[in-house]
Amino acid sequence: MEAEIALTVDGTRRSLSVDTRTTVLDALREHLGATSPKKGCDHGQCGACTVLVDGRRVTTCLSLAVAHDGAEITTAEGMADGRELHPMQRSFLDHDGFQCGYCTPGQVCSAVGMLAEAEAGWPSAVTDDLTAPVELDEAEIRERMSGNLCRCGAYSNIVAAIRENVR
Template sequence: MPGGSENQTTTDERYASRLALTVNDVPRELTLDNRTTLLDTLREHLDLTGAKKGCDHGQCGSCTVLLDGQRVKSCLTLAVTLDGRSVLTVEGLAGPDELSPLQAAFIAHDAFQCGYCTPGQLCSARAMLDEVDQGWPSAVTEDLDAPAELTDAEIRERMAGNLCRCAAYPHIVAAVRETAAVR
């Protein structure tokens, strides 16, 4: 390309938007290309690399974060749609010098073989436990009039949107079950 670099990327201001997000309890103001996903915003603009880009199609769950307390696949979420919203990533699950009970249980149960899916698993498990506390049923909840009993089948169903290529599922289920028991 004459007069320019082929690898240079610029954002035309006509196709950019300003937005304000709260990420891990820190207010942030950004100007982003309208096509930027939440995942790319976190990783490339905010240096929060916990959420992983696995399939980039919303199928593996390695990019799972919490948006206003709900699980979302950040690779499928356009950042410009989130003005004024709150995002919690794996980096925000606990303080800088401590682990959350869920993170400690993942370590105790060896629920993170290679670790690639772990941030998404942790965020998903946190949201799943909150959903159970709020009385949300799943597809396998037997009694819709009683609080869900977190059986292994119930945990597996609720965590089904997060894949683990190392097959640490029994360890993940055990870690979630232990955390649920002490909540």
């Protein structure tokens, strides 16, 4: 069964016809030509497919496109402002927060979403005081980013890149 949906991807509204079983990841990559979200595990375990959907981080391999009809999707490609990199992208470069780069777009999107969650006061499994403002120390960052795997092991540099963006 096909469905007509519209997604705003990186600021551009796009209409497409998809099988109702199509994931957001497959809609982005196969129908719309977006290459930054990667198909890693295809089971929601690695985070390589992470993008921001209406400002919240989402593993797109587990999300059906029809469930996000009308959504605004930001990929790592769409974070830059023209030729000016997003501060998180710049930090990943400055701190060598990648090696092979396969996971990097998902890591960057997840980091941006995670900072917004922390700023909103959302606790994590390692948050000590649930009534105090969230303090993003290394343990908090590692826990909040635990859904994004890096096979190369660039975690210390990824954490450093994220810490540079903590307000």
